[in-house]
Amino acid sequence: MAAGSPVLLNPEGPGDPAPLPALKPGAKSSSIVVSPRQRGNPVLKFIRNVPWEFGDVVPDYVLGQSSCALFLSLRYHHLNPGYIHERLRHLGRSYGLQLLLLQKDPQQALKELAKVCILTDCTLLLAWSPEEAARYLETYKAYEQKPPDLLKERVEQDFLSRMTDCLSSVKSVNKPDALSLLTAFGSLANVVRASREDLSLCPGIGPQKAKRLFDILHEPFLKPPQNEPLPPPK
């Protein structure tokens, strides 16, 4: 092992078909499961906000039921360009979200790895220091169950704003339209019960918008393969 790259422990024999009693993807755990290959990686000492434990897993880090990460230092990659391909091949596509966490040296190009990630369905994350890499790992574990509300546009909580927000999620229905629908029909329930013709008679709503709105309101949630398409109720 080169002295300059203590970051990655040597994978014990690439191609070794040793049957790992791996944690199946889907198994629940409250901590990050770290492969023993990562022993000695400075990243580990920066994982402080969530618990972690060693366990026999295929990826380097299992971050949740369906997410995992491989760790790679660019410097190591330049010394052993074949290594990551072997790991990726071995990993296959067993997790929903597969990260390639790359610790980057400022000077080196990462074009090739970007390409590899696209081909192997991995999400590339870049960290500039072990601290940053560890922070990503922690955050993945900590946010495993977090809803995306933080990323969404914030809406006022009053009835009218929420209603206009809701109705204008239908394309081409804008805020004034939403308001005029509500005043014309009284409540959302009545809007939903209205016929296509009734909708189109509402000021500002033409036949086009009426059709769109009506379709959304009556379209089944589930797509046809799972469920027989239902004729929209009259």
Place this chain on the structure above:
Amino acid sequence: RARRCPAAMAALLEHESQIFLELFHRDGLLVCARGLGVDRLLLRFLRLYCEPASLVLVLNTGPAEEEYFIDQLRSDGVVHLPRRVTNEITNNTRYEFYTQGGVFFATSRILVVDFLTDRIPANLITGILVYKAHRIIESCQEAFILRLYRQKNKEGFIKAFTDNAVAFNTGFCQVERVMRNLFVSKLYLWPRFHVAVNSFLEKHKPEVVEIHVSMTPAMLAIQTSILDILNACLRELKRYNPALEVEDLSLENAIGKPFDKTIRHYLDPLWHQLGAKTKSLVQDLKILRTLLLYLTQYDCITFLNLLESLKASEKAFGENSGWLFLDSSTSMFVNARARVYRIADEKLNQKGKVPEKSDVKKENELKRELVLESNPKWEALREVLKEIENENKNSEDLGGPGQVLICASDDRACAQLREYIIAGAEAFLTRLYNKTFGKDEKAAEVWIADRKAVKSKGNARPDTGPQAKKAKLAASSKQNKNKKQQDRTIIQMIGKAEEEKREELEAEDNKQLSSSPENNTEETVPEDFHVNLPSDCYYGIFKDPLTIIHPLQGCTDPYALTRVLHEVEPRYVVLYDAELSFVRQLEIYKASRPGKPLRQVYFLIYGGSTEEQRYLTALRKEKEAFEKLIREKAGMVIPEEREGRDETNLDLTRDAKPASAAADTRKAGGQEQKSVQQTVIVDMREFRSELPSLIHRRGIDIEPVTLEVGDYILTPDICVERKSISDLIGSLNNGRLYAQCVSMSRYYKRPILLIEFDPNKSFSLIPRGSLHQEISSNDVTSKLTLLTLHFPKLRILWCPSPHATAELFEELKENHPQPDAETAMAITADSEILPESDKYNPGPQDFLLKMPGVNAKNCRALMNHVKSIAELVTLSKDELAKILGNAANATQLFDFIHLTYGEAMAKGKSKR
């Protein structure tokens, strides 16, 4: 009608017509000395092409410049005036718009798209004029436009103009690279020391009086201190960063104007790696340079105020920038204070040098004796004004007293000068002192009384404020005969104003005229008067003869000073601060109107000061830059096909694909491989960035369309959303990126988020050392994590520069089919989504998720148990609770569905 014909339209000067003819006959890049009238030449070309028969595009002009050019052409009686191509002209009518001919100032972003979509008749273009040509680097929009133009038009001309020779001094073969981007093979150099220019201007030299003012001992001492500290900081900086190029960081450069830029240029790419020490040194350098500027620019109080505030903020923030503790800085403080006041009590002085202001303030204030050192330049200015006045007295043979234009560097300096001239040094400084250092009126009063006493003894300088004014007014009243005539000209100048205003002014004038003989005290000096000049930032002082102060920099309109110069036609110009390009402009102005006013130019400069040094360095820099250009020109090898008028210019053949080995062997096998033209579909809004140009450069066709989903479509599967760092942070916060990712992953198999870094900034997402101990949901990294958790199929590309992006795009497209613009454009909320993307229909799902009580977790349960929204509204509260597993959520949802508008409003009111 009253407006005089501006000089720019007067006949070209000898050397100018030579330049014009050269450039007219053969395309090229003209590099002209700063201030030598590159705008006059461009104007001449514009005038030539302002006719329907030609179609000429002008690149790289700003709105203010365009307005100036159009104004000048209009006043010259040009009928077919240049027009601007903006968003207001719709896509469909643009072709017709162009075919009407004439000169067009085009927004580059629009022009690129027009070229790509053939909305401009490229083959009909007469030529392109490029202004500020030093900016044409490879990746910019204008270079892209020129490339597209040369591909489609081999006949038209390209003529480029710049007056920034120094810009070519950076980098390797900069001028040659710019010429390559411009597709020109000729380089015309016109430095100020060109024989033709020099000999011509020599003939029409205005009389220049250089007045070397010497700084007061205190000022000199301060300057020495600042330079000492500056030098120490530079040494430190080099010690910490041995890699920095030594030559550029000399003391001489450090006092020059562009130093901040230079240092950012070196340090920005590695900013995140620099230690705190270096960063604070850079900050210190900036502060020191400001101090140096304030020293010569403004009065002693303003300077001391800045210095004290620096010290105060130092205390407040506990920052430790070492220089405040150097010996030199102590001496600087002592001297700066000594310019304003001295402590009367000897004992106090011994105790603690200059005691801390805040501690002993009250006690101290009484003992302060104001000194309020006047600016030596002010005195010099007064002398000059006096001289001018004397000359104006005997000016019958010149046709009455001449106008005076005083130029100072910026607004503040101008305002100060105005107050000084009107109110006098004492009054001004006292007011300023009271304003800045609190209600120390007692000291001020004592000072004033003192001064008066001294004055009455006859020891004071003979020409202090009010007296001078009296003299001035007395002088003007003596010239009552002339005065009427003089008034006329002023009124003419004001002529642009509405009738009403003019009458008002005239009345005012008359009043003043009648009263002035008896009443020549200071009250008659108008507080504020408005001359309708084409500039918003002049400061008028006297109306008769018109005396105006104008800033050299910082006007909203860069041509304000030029316009004022031509409107006022001053006979005397006083340069309170020296600026290279304005000095040259004066030369040209003088030469272009022989026999007209401008008799004398006064040049005020502190001898042996950094101010003088700065001016000389600027001169030398430009000279050196030209000498370098001349050498480069001599050694330049220009390929015959440079102008791109035939098919041999390699910059125009867009087969940029490197001959990869695989392709070559196949060709060697005799197999004619049918190559497919690569295409990328680009959203219209993306043409603000340089990426499309770089992609095109790689031989990939660009199809500009308006995309609803994504910015770049590389293949039928790959859709890319490009985000710069600031965009990324913004759109992660406002929900836009989330929405974009939702739609990208609905319609494309491989949605990609491209994070593009600025190559001039550091390539990192969060600055080093700013990582918090805890996971914080506000961090970009946390939000990015959350984003990838919810979009496991979203790929992220990290690109250090647009160049890298373009390269990566090309590789990602390899062996993939081309995208189809029609399909990409048609992707809207209505189109079919990918079958595997989700087992739920997106429309109803989005609708459902917006309802209160529904969240990401329980919405699946709802969608699995309820068929549609139509069915949802038929459910009772209990049924909802059963499905959602939570009564509170169910109530929220049920109320939302069934509450009527009226009830909701009533409820809202009662709550309030």
